[in-house]
Amino acid sequence: MSVSRREFLSASWDQSIAFSFLGRAIAYSTVPLAAAQTFCSQPAEAASTAPSLKYIQPLHVPILVAFAKVSMGLDDQDLTEQNKTVFIANCDQLMGQAPESVRADLILLFNLLQFPMSRWMMGVSDNWDRANPKDITALITNWNYGGIKILRYGYQSLLSLLQVSWYYVPVAIAGTGYPGPPESIRPYLDFNGENSP
Amino acid sequence: MKLPDPYKDEAAKSWNIYDASRFTEDRYFEADVVIVGTGSGGGTAAEVLSRAGKKVILVEEGSLKTSTDFNLNEKEAYSTLYQDGMTRLSLDGGISILQGRTVGGGTVVNWTSSFRTPEPTLNHWNSRLRIKDHTVESMRPWFEMLEKRLEIATWTSPNTNNQTLLKGAEKLGIRADLIPRNVKGCWNLGYCGLGCPTNAKQSMLVSTIPSALKSGATLIHNLQVNHLRSNGHSVESVEAYGRSERRPQVRIKAKIVILSAGAIGTPGILLRSTSIPNPYGTAGRRTFLHPTLFTFGRMPDEVNGFHGAPQSAYSDHYQWQDVADGPIGFKIEATPMHPAFASVIIRGFGLEHRQRLNDLKYTAGFLALLRDGFHPDSPGGRVQLRPDGSPVVDYPINGYLLEGAKRAVLKMAEILFAAGAKSVHVGHFQTGDYSSWSEAQKGINQLAFEPLILRVGSAHVMGGSAMGPDPRDSVVDETGRHHHIDNLYVMDGSLFPTSVGANPQLSIFALTAKLSHQIIGDGKIYLDLPNVSTNH
Ligand SMILES: Cc1cc2nc3c(=O)[nH]c(=O)nc-3n(C[C@H](O)[C@H](O)[C@H](O)COP(=O)(O)OP(=O)(O)OC[C@H]3O[C@@H](n4cnc5c(N)ncnc54)[C@H](O)[C@@H]3O)c2cc1C
Ligand code: SF4
Numbered sequence: 190m191s192v193s194r195r196e197f198l199s200a201s202w203d204q205s206i207a208f209s210f211l212g213r214a215i216a217y218s219t220v221p222l223a224a225a226q227t228f229c230s231q232p233a234e235a236a237s238t239a240p241s242l243k244y245i246q247p248l249h250v251p252i253l254v255a256f257a258k259v260s261m262g263l264d265d266q267d268l269t270e271q272n273k274t275v276f277i278a279n280c281d282q283l284m285g286q287a288p289e290s291v292r293a294d295l296i297l298l299f300n301l302l303q304f305p306m307s308r309w310m311m312g313v314s315d316n317w318d319r320a321n322p323k324d325i326t327a328l329i330t331n332w333n334y335g336g337i338k339i340l341r342y343g344y345q346s347l348l349s350l351l352q353v354s355w356y357y358v359p360v361a362i363a364g365t366g367y368p369g370p371p372e373s374i375r376p377y378l379d380f381n382g383e384n385s386p
Numbered sequence: 387m388k389l390p391d392p393y394k395d396e397a398a399k400s401w402n403i404y405d406a407s408r409f410t411e412d413r414y415f416e417a418d419v420v421i422v423g424t425g426s427g428g429g430t431a432a433e434v435l436s437r438a439g440k441k442v443i444l445v446e447e448g449s450l451k452t453s454t455d456f457n458l459n460e461k462e463a464y465s466t467l468y469q470d471g472m473t474r475l476s477l478d479g480g481i482s483i484l485q486g487r488t489v490g491g492g493t494v495v496n497w498t499s500s501f502r503t504p505e506p507t508l509n510h511w512n513s514r515l516r517i518k519d520h521t522v523e524s525m526r527p528w529f530e531m532l533e534k535r536l537e538i539a540t541w542t543s544p545n546t547n548n549q550t551l552l553k554g555a556e557k558l559g560i561r562a563d564l565i566p567r568n569v570k571g572c573w574n575l576g577y578c579g580l581g582c583p584t585n586a587k588q589s590m591l592v593s594t595i596p597s598a599l600k601s602g603a604t605l606i607h608n609l610q611v612n613h614l615r616s617n618g619h620s621v622e623s624v625e626a627y628g629r630s631e632r633r634p635q636v637r638i639k640a641k642i643v644i645l646s647a648g649a650i651g652t653p654g655i656l657l658r659s660t661s662i663p664n665p666y667g668t669a670g671r672r673t674f675l676h677p678t679l680f681t682f683g684r685m686p687d688e689v690n691g692f693h694g695a696p697q698s699a700y701s702d703h704y705q706w707q708d709v710a711d712g713p714i715g716f717k718i719e720a721t722p723m724h725p726a727f728a729s730v731i732i733r734g735f736g737l738e739h740r741q742r743l744n745d746l747k748y749t750a751g752f753l754a755l756l757r758d759g760f761h762p763d764s765p766g767g768r769v770q771l772r773p774d775g776s777p778v779v780d781y782p783i784n785g786y787l788l789e790g791a792k793r794a795v796l797k798m799a800e801i802l803f804a805a806g807a808k809s810v811h812v813g814h815f816q817t818g819d820y821s822s823w824s825e826a827q828k829g830i831n832q833l834a835f836e837p838l839i840l841r842v843g844s845a846h847v848m849g850g851s852a853m854g855p856d857p858r859d860s861v862v863d864e865t866g867r868h869h870h871i872d873n874l875y876v877m878d879g880s881l882f883p884t885s886v887g888a889n890p891q892l893s894i895f896a897l898t899a900k901l902s903h904q905i906i907g908d909g910k911i912y913l914d915l916p917n918v919s920t921n922h
Contacts, residue, residue: 262737279461286471289774326736333815333839342479345815345838349473349482349730356729356743357461365725365746367692370458374575374583376387379457 242281244292249299250277251317257351259325272360279354291346298343389584392596393452401599403450406609406628412635417443417604420624420640422611422655424448425491426894427878428646429590429598430532434902436601437912443638444595444603445626447610447651448488452591456581460726463580467495469650476767477780480837481675482730484845485648489607490591492648493891496845497578497697497722498567498587500538501888502529503896504702506709510760514710515883516855519864520897528896535913536588536895537570545576545694547720550685550750552699554805562701565719568891569695576693579722597914609636612775613659614643620873621662642873642905644866646898649673649847649880653769654777656851656861663870666858669851670769673779674885675844676755679791680721680731681798682742683750683807684819691723691751697889704797705887710761714790716754717888718798723751733815733841742811742819750802754794756787759849759884766885769850779850783842788835791842799826813841846890851880866901877901 245253254273257263268276284292301307308317312331313324332340355361370378392398406413418440421428428444436442451466464472469485476483486492508525511517532538541564544552555562572586585592599605611626621643628634645652653670656662662669697719705715721731723746731751732742742749758764767781799810803823810826811817814833820826833840853876854860857869866881868874877898879890886893899913906912 259736260739262740282465283471283473286465287473288470288475288772288776288778290772290776290778291470291473291475329735338478338838341838346475346479352729352739353464353472353726356726362725364740365728365743367725367746370577371575371693373573374458377389378583379454 241278244284244296245277245281246299246303248303252299252302253277253280253351255317255320255325256347257355259322259329260348260351261355263355267360272358275358276354279357280350283350283354294343295346295350298347389453391453391585392592393450394454397600398596402602402604403599404604404606405450406606406626406634406636407449407630409628409630409634409636410632413637415443415604415606415636415638417441417638417640419443419642419644420445420638421644421646421877422624423491423645423647423651423878424489424590424595424605425486425646425648425878426493426590426891427898428644429490429493429594430895430898431644431646431877431902432598432603433594433914434899434912435905436598436603437914438906438908438910442598442603443640444598444605445609445611445624445638446489446491446605446607447629447647448486448491448607450489450605450607451494451581453581453583453585456577456583458577458580458583460580460724463495464726467581477770477778478782478837480783481677481781481842481844483650483675483779483847484843485650485847489605490589490595493589494581494591495579496589496891497889498569498695499697499700499719499889500533500536500566500568500892503893504706504887506706507884507887510709511883517853517864517883518855520900525896525900528900529892531911531913531915532892532895532899533566534915536568536593538566538568538892540564541567541569541572541695541698543574543695544698545574545691546689547691547694547723547750548697548699550683550689550805551701551718551720551752551801554801554803555701555703557804558801560701560703560801562699562703565698565700567695567698572695574694576696576722578696579724579727594914606636611647611655613655614662614874616659616661616871616874618661618663618870620871642875644875644877645851646876646878648878649850650769650777650779652876652878652880653850654771657769657771657777658775662868662874665870668857668859668861670777671850672759672765672852672883673767673769673781673850674759674848674882675767675779675781676846676848676885677758677783677787677791678756678843678845679754679794679798680813680841680843681752681754681795681802682732682811682813683802683805684745684809685748685750685805685807688747689723689750690747691720691749692725692746696720696722701801704793705757712761713793714761714764714786715757715887716790716794717757718752718754718794718801721751721753723749731813731841731843732811733813733817734811735815738819750805750807752798752802753843754798755846755889756790756794757885757887758787761786766849779847783837788840791840792830792835796827796830799823799830815839846879846885848879848882848885848890851876852883853881854883865904866898875901875905
């Protein structure tokens with residue numbers, strides 16, 4: 190079932206616009222973007238629990254977490270509330286530094302994904318915070334190898350964002366065994382503890 | 387405890403430094419020379435022209451960060467010292483591009499490898515691209531001077547990561563050697579990419595820019611040049627704005643305008659400057675990136691590739707076999723391995739990716755730079771403007787490059803096994819952990835070498851405002867002067883008509899030193915060299 194839904198979605202993306210901007214592709218997709226944005230923007234603002242985030246809406250957070258878990262092999266123990274907050278803040282800051290068009294593409298992607306209809310059409314039947322990792326893996330596989338460049342671009346841009354943002358988090362750094370800067374230089378650094386796990 | 391920081395010295399109090407993000411009103415400046423961009427090219431030109439007595443203004447869109455600010459934290463360094471917080475991509479996302487954006491440009495974050503422009507490159511420019519002024523012979527004294535100026539010498543204490551490259555190459559009978567670096571009293575920490583905290587790295591930030599400031603130059607940072615205004619023959623003013631919410635406008639008038647904003651920034655300014663003639667559409671064309679591939683080996687013992695000078699060994703064994711007519715050549719080097727950076731170049735999905743990151747301490751990392759721009763099938767990319775006016779390079783990755791990418795990845799894997807790797811994985815989304823060379827060959831040959839799932843990076847942006855004799859295929863002449871605008875020069879990596887075929891900083895230092903001396907034209911040397919009184 191889910192495969193055919195994904196196929197349906199893929200087939201209906203206008204492949205003839207061999208233009209590599211995700212945003213443009215989304216605008217041409219079967220999911221009316223305006224509807225997605227209208228549908229999502231109101232509750233998102235109402236539910237805003239993290240006012241310090243500039244680009245990421247509360248409804249985007251479960252999407253990012255779901256993709257991060259599957260893509261980087263993380264679990265709930267890694268993503269404690271505290272680590273999750275730092276991780277999402279890192280994603281938000283990184284998005285702030287990205288070129289405007291890349292940021293716009295990512296926001297469009299998140300807005301599309303948060304729309305239940307499009308999530309369902311991509312083969313992920315449950316809400317993002319309960320989604321089956323297998324569904325997400327299948328979705329990612331389809332995006333990467335389904336032959337539509339823009340979907341691959343969308344996932345790979347998202348992945349880089351997630352990876353850098355996660356490996357900026359002290360607990361993730363600690364997991365790599367990286368000990369921080371050598372002892373010899375530490376006394377001279379404006380050392381705020383973030384340099385090492 | 388504090389280490390010396392030239393910008394915090396008593397003497398620095400008399401330097402003319404402005405932070406344009408603090409301008410509360412629009413401003414106007416005048417000078418003999420305005421230099422846009424303070425990296426390898428801009429920094430070098432600033433020293434020469436200021437010491438020759440010109441009134442110089444240096445403009446930089448990044449902010450002034452100095453050794454006291456460098457705390458070796460990846461997040462802080464990438465977000466304050468790099469273009470787009472290190473998220474810069476080519477148009478279709480296929481190549482992630484690292485460039486500096488701070489006073490000192492790329493030299494503040496680069497890995498200190500200092501190669502002369504390879505002779506085959508200069509010969510190719512001469513024989514095929516009709517570059518007559520910058521030959522092996524005429525460039526030699528400039529390389530020698532810049533090597534002296536920036537303390538460039540072969541680094542003889544390679545870290546384990548670089549030793550792995552030397553060891554594997556030796557086992558296979560592949561030529562490999564040590565790299566000269568621009569350092570003075572280097573602590574061998576390994577953080578050149580995050581800003582050197584000891585000022586050992588002889589970046590423009592601590593060498594030529596202080597020297598220009600001492601000679602009376604003015605530095606304006608957090609000032610982004612939008613465009614140049616010209617009357618069709620000369621530039622009348624440089625139009626810029628301060629990087630703050632208020633966006634104060636700044637106009638600078640100067641007799642000479644030098645663009646040194648790097649090989650994406652300089653073509654970007656030219657394209658935004660609609661009054662600068664571009665009759666053949668050459669601005670932004672033929673941009674080269676040394677498209678870069680990655681391969682990793684799980685070694686039996688700790689490698690700790692995040693510590694120790696990041697690059698100190700290389701192999702050119704596969705670089706020059708057929709300069710212009712055959713398959714693409716590549717240079718192999720080591721890569722630093724700090725966690726966030728490694729998390730992006732190390733590939734894979736889910737737990738596999740996590741395991742590879744968990745093995746970071748034991749992982750040796752190599753990269754291969756493809757020598758683009760020499761063969762007709764390697765036309766490079768093109769800088770264009772996004773709707774918001776920001777420059778982006780469209781660089782299609784074609785079959786010619788992908789063939790070289792596969793060969794490069796295979797060779798790096800072979801070297802890693804020869805050096806004793808227990809397993810190898812490559813910078814490809816579908817990579818396996820191959821436990822023998824034969825398994826790796828089989829596995830790598832089965833991978834789809836396609837953009838985006840293959841990690842392609844670049845830290846060397848070149849071309850786009852190429853020098854050359856013919857305005858139909860170049861932007862400036864061999865003196866760096868714009869073909870159509872008398873008082874406009876380009877002095878940065880965008881001058882190169884192909885990629886360099888080696889890490890480019892010394893090529894840029896030497897060429898821009900030569901060109902800025904030509905502007906003065908009195909035969910004297912104005913680089914801050916010990917005991918120089920020679921004419922050239
Ligand atoms: C991580 C990294 C590692 C590297 N390692 C090495 C190495 O080991 N050896 C080597 O030889 N090379 C290395 N390089 C490459 C080398 O540093 C660059 O090729 C070189 O610095 C380019 O010099 P440039 O003058 O062309 O431009 P840059 O050094 O990039 O300087 C351009 C400056 O112009 C500024 N600018 C851009 N647009 C504007 C505007 N509109 N207004 C005002 N200012 C603007 C930028 O902020 C920047 O500071 C590395 C680069 C990076 C990023
Ligand atoms: S290795 Fe360390 S001390 Fe040496 S130049 Fe690089 S950052 Fe500076």
